[in-house]
Amino acid sequence: MTFSRTTAVAGIASAAAIGLLLTGCTSAGNASDDGGDTELTVTTFGTFGYDDLYAQYESDHPGVTIKATNIDTGGNARTDLFTKLAAGSGVSDVVALEEGWLGSVMEVSDQFVDLNDFGGADIASRWVPWKLDQGTDADGRLIGYGTDIGPQGLCYNAPLFEAAGLPSDRASVAELFGGDDATWEEYFDLGRQYQAATGKAWFDQPSFVWNSMVNQLPEGYYTSDGELNIEGNADLEERWGWLTQGVADGLSAQQARWDWGGGKGFVDGSFATFVCPGWMLGVLQGNTESGGGSAATGWDFADVFPGGASNWGGAFLAVPATSEHQAQAAELAAWLTEPAQQVAQFEAAGTFPSTTEAQETLAADATPNEFFQGAPVGAILAERAQGVEAQFKGPNDSVIQENVFQAVLDRVDTGELNAETGWAEALKLTDELVDQ
Structure with a gap:
């Protein structure tokens, strides 16, 4: 992606x-x-x-x-x-x-x-x-x-976890999410628990979470033999349901990708978790510092990821x-x-x-x-990185991610579309933009 x-x-x-x-x-x-x-x-x-x-x-x-x-x-x-x-x-x-x-x-x-x-x-x-x-x-x-x-772990803000009554040390956080058996269902359930305790969002915006979900599947937008793999894909539809329900439940902070309010979203407690492939650690640190934060802001990195290995x-x-x-x-x-x-x-x-x-x-x-x-x-x-395998990326993989799902999730995030209408719009855009 x-x-x-x-x-x-x-x-x-x-x-x-x-x-x-x-x-x-x-x-x-x-x-x-x-x-x-x-x-x-x-x-x-x-x-x-x-x-x-x-x-x-x-x-x-x-x-x-x-x-x-x-x-x-x-x-x-x-x-x-x-x-x-x-x-x-x-x-x-x-x-x-x-x-x-x-x-x-x-x-x-x-x-x-x-x-x-x-x-x-x-x-x-x-x-x-x-x-x-x-x-x-x-x-x-x-x-x-x-x-x-890009193996992924979970970044989280320890002071925000503590404020919600959740454990904050790395080992306990990994256990909280399920360790080797961590699931996306548990991730969103914990998000609802956090939101109920604090009134604040769980993640910055939905497209990065979606990206992570898709990447850890054996097959993503394409099958391993190069066929388009979106319509009728039960794995994608299931994850779409989990994510869009999380958005509907107020778990998204509706942040702007790659900006986060000039980095202030990482500092002001807008959200408590962030999906982190290795290269994203630098993105998080740089934006935190741009937003006026530092190590004292409390971001940490846990050896756990919902759904298992993901690249x-x-x-x-x-x-x-x-x-x-x-x-x-x-x-x-x-x-x-x-x-x-x-x-x-x-x-x-x-x-x-x-x-x-x-x-x-x-x-x-x-x-x-x-x-x-x-x-x-x-x-x-x-x-x-253990267990990470390459997922076949078709010729329009990045087009589908950016111009289809990312664009649709932006509209879901603002409430313009819901789970059902958003999925239908994604299929429509795929038909329009991708040769099949």
């Missing part, structure tokens, strides 16, 4: 992680050491945490200059990429691809180089298998090196066929996605690694995060 990384996580660095960065292995090949000057262009979106890594790469590769462009959101990055692909020019040497629109990229995968031609096959064991599979097209061409994945987001680095520096670009993409660099990326942006070595580093590193009340966020995310 399309997402936005808007602010980096601070203070996650550890001695183990820094050591891995300093001793990280070199990437396949050494294509940039050709004695000439090369400018490599890179386009990412949101916050990838690459600025220091760019500087390190330039220092280690004399003659190479990186010209970086960052687009604010994944949705806008998708538009930028496909506009330039259609024009046949203007695409950067290295471009970030988002998981939610990877399906549409795979329809034009011949416009990207096969990274196996530049040493990709030699480093394939770096990644968890499903991430590698996601970046491989139907012809077996590896078009994207995996950056991060929201994740990206890849690809090299377009139009690049005039394909070998050098492939080398840069390989280096940026090495385990050492993925740990550094996590430190800078909270993005959880897709390489097994980096995951193991963070799993063993229980460094407390000061903003999240000392939570060992790396170790928690490593635990939450």
Whole structure:
């Protein structure tokens, strides 16, 4: 699903992680050491945490200059990429691809180089298998090196929980929601209990909750063989019912996505829980601080998630066929996605690694995060990554999420539509916007 990384996580660095960065292995090949000057262009979106890594790469590769462009959101990055692909020019040497629109990229995968031609096959064991599979097209061409994945835990505000008479320490909160058996039904029931005790909302707005629900299903908007999978989908309809009933019961704070009143929604007690893939931790912290809050605001991160393992987001680095520096670009993409660099990326942006070595580093590193009340966020995310599997994303997955369900849920959130009329409107919009 399309997402936005808007602010980096601070203070996650550890001695183990820094050591891995300093001793990280070199990437396949050494294509940039050709004695000439090369400018490599890179386009990412949101916050990838690459600025220091760019500087390190330039220092280690004399003659190479990186010209970086960052687009604010994944949705806008998708538009930028496909506009330039259609024009046949203007695409950067290295471009970030988002998981939610990877399906549409795979329809034009011949416009990207096969990274196996530049040493990709030699480093394939770096990644968890499903991430590698996601970046491989139907012809077996590896078009994207995996950056991060998005295992989810639950963010919650401890003082707000205490005010409602709920336990607030991480272990007790995980148990409160059901631990390994946590369900969405229990999540909404606890929300109604919280709302009755405080008169306040439980979550910020419904579309992020919906996104999380859809992502943890074995099949989402598409079946695994690429067929549209919305109308008559009992799993989706059941979750739609839970969520829209929660909205009707006053559990939504009706916040604006990616804004939250300039971050004030995280500070003023507007809502008590927030769904958190790893990259969202930085979003929460940055917006809390923008809204005038700090660690004292009381946000924490629990090793639990309703419905079990869920992955929201994740990206890849690809090299377009139009690049005039394909070998050098492939080398840069390989280096940026090495385990050492993925740990550094996590430190800078909270993005959880897709390489097994980096995951193991963070799993063993229980460094407390000061903003999240000392939570060992790396170790928690490593635990939450257990059981995550790739969900097939069809060519219009991000269109369905943003222009169908996100748009309809906004209208449900304001009371313009209810559960029944909202579902009907979603089916109508799908018919209008998606080729079937």
